[in-house]
Amino acid sequence: MIELLGVDGTVRGTSPMTSKQVVDALRLMLLSRAVDDRLIKLQRMGRVGVYGPVHGQEAAVIGSAMALDPHRDWIVPASREHPAMLRHGLPLMNMFATYMGNFDAAAIPDGVRLLPRQQAIGAQLPHAAGLAWALKLRRAGGVVAVYFGEGASSEGDFHEASNLAGVMRVPLVMLLINNHYAISTPVHRQTAATELAARADGYGFPGFVVDGNDLFAVYATTLDAVNRALSGGGPTLIECRTYRIGFHNTSDNPKEYRDPAEVDEAEQRDPIERVRRFATREGIWSAAIESAALDEIRSQIETAQRQVEELPRPGAAAIFEHVYEQLSPRLEQQKAEALDDARPS
Amino acid sequence: MIELLGVDGTVRGTSPMTSKQVVDALRLMLLSRAVDDRLIKLQRMGRVGVYGPVHGQEAAVIGSAMALDPHRDWIVPASREHPAMLRHGLPLMNMFATYMGNFDAAAIPDGVRLLPRQQAIGAQLPHAAGLAWALKLRRAGGVVAVYFGEGASSEGDFHEASNLAGVMRVPLVMLLINNHYAISTPVHRQTAATELAARADGYGFPGFVVDGNDLFAVYATTLDAVNRALSGGGPTLIECRTYRIGFHNTSDNPKEYRDPAEVDEAEQRDPIERVRRFATREGIWSAAIESAALDEIRSQIETAQRQVEELPRPGAAAIFEHVYEQLSPRLEQQKAEALDDARPS
Amino acid sequence: MSDQPELSVLEAIREALFEEMGRDERVMVLGMDVGRLGGVFRVTRGLMERYGPERVVDTPLAEGAIVGASLGLAIGGMVPVAEVQFLGFTHQAFHQIGPQLARYRFRSRGRFSAQVTIRAPFGGGTRTPEFHPDAIEAQFVQAPGVKIVCPAFPDDAKGLLLEAIRDPDPVLYLEPQRLYRSIRGPVPPGDHTVPFGSSRLVREGKDVLLVAWSAAVHLCLEAAGLLAQDGVEASVLDLRTLVPLDVAGLIAAVEQSGKVVVVHEAPLTGGFGAEIVATIQQEAFGSLDAPIRRVAARDTPYPPGSMEDYFLPSVRRIVAAARATVEY
Amino acid sequence: MSDQPELSVLEAIREALFEEMGRDERVMVLGMDVGRLGGVFRVTRGLMERYGPERVVDTPLAEGAIVGASLGLAIGGMVPVAEVQFLGFTHQAFHQIGPQLARYRFRSRGRFSAQVTIRAPFGGGTRTPEFHPDAIEAQFVQAPGVKIVCPAFPDDAKGLLLEAIRDPDPVLYLEPQRLYRSIRGPVPPGDHTVPFGSSRLVREGKDVLLVAWSAAVHLCLEAAGLLAQDGVEASVLDLRTLVPLDVAGLIAAVEQSGKVVVVHEAPLTGGFGAEIVATIQQEAFGSLDAPIRRVAARDTPYPPGSMEDYFLPSVRRIVAAARATVEY
Ligand SMILES: Cc1ncc(C[n+]2csc(CCOP(=O)(O)OP(=O)(O)O)c2C)c(N)n1
Ligand SMILES: Cc1ncc(C[n+]2csc(CCOP(=O)(O)OP(=O)(O)O)c2C)c(N)n1
């Protein structure tokens, strides 16, 4: 297991990130946690459908995203990687719109190299392999980073996509976020393998296990993989070992299936705290800086939420948009009926 | 790669098989090749639909089957393992009926621990995992041996079944017959992995590569796996490296896609010839024995073929049998119509 | 009747599982999160404590393996009741259902059968994310060999599930997630089965027949209530099983009024409603006094939960279709 | 007309691929054995030599990855034409078709579209083993977002394929394997497209309408020939595309005689024929003079090739159904 940044905030060797990167990462981590809090609150108020928090996985998600170039690389997310999406160019408002049920406002803006969240576990993996293949064929430069959980690694899609990516030697970085749970299922019921990264061998490319709560290890390992991919070396599988401190999502109650002691222990390895310790020691972070950062984050969140609230809600017509580029006569007729139907009687 | 029996017929150490076993294996190999010849001939005469020969893979298929106990173990075949099925108790007549289009006569007889051939590549793997799981749950003893090609190893079913088998630690022996081709696709286009057996690591059980043209190596490795499974040690993946000397099936012409030199080279490593050399040297085989064996095989084949030819062909009613245990009124009606329809006008 | 306990649909399903696992030790439950957690809807809560982790099994996240292994388990002598977390995720197992589970008896000429039940919640109305509400039952109709069962009431939920588990052939048992906890009704205690291929007339009325299954039956009942206020008497037929289809029961109900509306939660085009229409017009052409109208979801992908009302059939649309049919 | 070259269906498809790869360098062909071998039917023979192994790609044996990667390739700016070796094996890719390919435009609110064509041979009549002949087109009808195209003649095979490749939305292009080499016909050279949603009346007759698609169109033509000998004049309508469906063309044809038989190779129950019947009786109820009959395969698994005649619709059954309809 690759480890660079200790729980006490000391680094093995030198930091792979610049001071600016460390501060940026820390702000993003704090933003992520604040977004978790806000969306859980909104869900409890009935204003958000279902929300799955990032809590505990910030280093894995953000450390990997920071090794990517938003102007060159693509991110293919699963569903718990919105900090990576934000860093890659998704406006915070769009993210709020996703969860607040405004699908038009949630769309990935033109030019932002991101695919939408994926609700079918593992289904994004072949898409990512295909997209990376297209980058290679078009000699476009850039890599694709795809996120998925250890649960997803049991799906056939994981296997078929990995094997194809290996054969085509496409520029793909596979980020397996092993947070030890798929809903209630612990990783030792998910697989008998001691290392999921070992699967890379069976596809003919390198695999690594990193401490997923270690920002620097994740960042450095991802950067290596990106560089390998850029230079034609093909895919890399990176298993980020982290822990889902929160619930699976707002409909879940982990007390029903896991020992609170396990969570307490995971809290000791909190990914944010170690970066905070490191940055404080380096003199690039302080309580005052943090408090200012949190103020700014709060106002960003307020703005994003308000923007979504002020948007008109999409009406009946919206469900007929983007089904096909052009509606068939039958769909035109259904649309007319639906508009009629939606009119107050 | 595990190797025991050299191309020249000398064995490393002592033979893992008894003299009787060696002779039985050799007879089965000769039967397999004679069946290939006959069914290809029948296909050319229009009396068989499509046939995929075993040619070249006899050691892999028969060596593994001989490590199984037909009264205790199950075989789940793909579609090119009929010698294993015969050895496990499938009457030769049923095998001929399979290819000669008489599906009722082709059925696996009661008591024979075999599943039917599988035409959907890889689909039998989860069935095998489930069957092995049932043996474990029912404490029935015995193992399940499942066959599949290196092509099948790219399907999601392979992955999902392997992973599940690992988690449930079921008594499963996975026989990956790497004959280097899936129709026209060579194994290096099938995967970038240098060893398919390496995939076992990613499922938490052992994997081995054996010379699949080496009867003894296949037998000994399978027997180890069977014993491991019987003693609760869970699954094993065995990659048998062999070569498909024949065409994919009777509709295929390999000259369109592979170098004849490659085939010539493979012929040098013919799996039957080495056993013949070994057995001759041991004094348990001779030209006279072989000639008697071939006579007997010919007559077995004649009998089986004649038996099938003498059977009545299933009529229209047969397609309504075994759809469900009981026909619905709608199917009853369709059956009546079909019987009416099939009557000469 | 009155001394039967009132259960929710969810409780009725759970009761059937508890009872049948007690009755037949070959019965086992497998699926994602069905053990320790009791399933994402807690349908299987308590089963693992009662019957142990060998018979109530949390599987890896792989629908194809859950279904494919269930076939193997059945061949090996177990009676698996597999849960797929949502019907939309049977897509991932599709190749193991129609082409494998459904055909294994046929392929083996009766040597092996697949006594497997696949339970899966489905249907809209709970504002759940993409895939979770997909009503894709019609996609399985073209897979002869499998039966498709969709209860709408607690008593049928129990009776059809017991029938499904005991059926020697594979059964897709579809659970109406929006009804899980929202309706209660009397459920016969102990052994209670409902035969497949028998529809149930849940309301009688002479003017028009509403045909539905699963949660849509309740939309029809609500619509029938509204129609009655206007003097239109509607019958409501709950098909209960799509395969086998109770053609005789359907036709008998059609002949009462000669006017029919079919309602389903799946998109209109190619939904099972089309089969109902085709069957009726073939078998009861002479009795039809008006074209059969279909009220269904729109021919679009399932939208986000917050917009599903624009997509799904509504009581209002059913009432309008019934009126137009009666007035034809 | 007479100076158009006569091609088989297979040659027409190949010509379309050759031409479009020449015209648009984003077009690529991928699938099992499509490169070196030219596909198991040799449809893509010569493409790899002409356009190179980057644009004509032999993939690993994994249908889900072929389809899923095609979606990614399209997002990345390529125009993939994927071959699935037989339609029966799209089962293995089912979760990547309806829920992914078909919904990606919708899910991304138009940011991404899936300009992907999936070619797959299907249908009976060639005595091919299990799965290879499965006619499962109806299972994709409940996947809004995908189009379903099924040519029956060489000119349409070319024109619809060019239309499919250029269509910005995903298209399932179904190839009638029994017609690959058995029929020839004139095919316009060069750029020739056939718009989706336009059916084609391939024979005119006043007494009864036979509706079909793909290879079944030819069974209908044969039946119409026999019926004519008995003085019954049948029209034959080739739908050409199921989604979108040419409702106007269908209804216009129905109104000619008011008597209709629908024919398809898929099993009866839940086949696309049911949708045709439901649509007709909704849109042309008043014009119908007899119940619409369906002639289809039996509701059983596909039997071995040697027994497929008991299973499939036959000319004889079509003739009988048409007579019964005319005489109703
Ligand atoms: C194909 C599919 N099956 C089941 C589900 C239901 N489900 C949603 S999240 C989840 C667990 C995913 O676990 P993992 O991949 O480890 O990701 P994590 O939630 O831990 O981020 C499951 C089973 C789904 N969304 N898709
Ligand atoms: C799911 C599926 N996809 C495609 C096919 C068509 N097909 C038949 S055999 C074959 C190659 C199989 O290769 P392999 O698994 O190596 O077995 P082998 O033929 O070499 O014994 C293919 C692609 C199929 N039968 N099933």
Ligand SMILES: [Mg+2]
């Ligand atoms: Mg997880």
Ligand SMILES: [Mg+2]
């Ligand atoms: Mg092979």
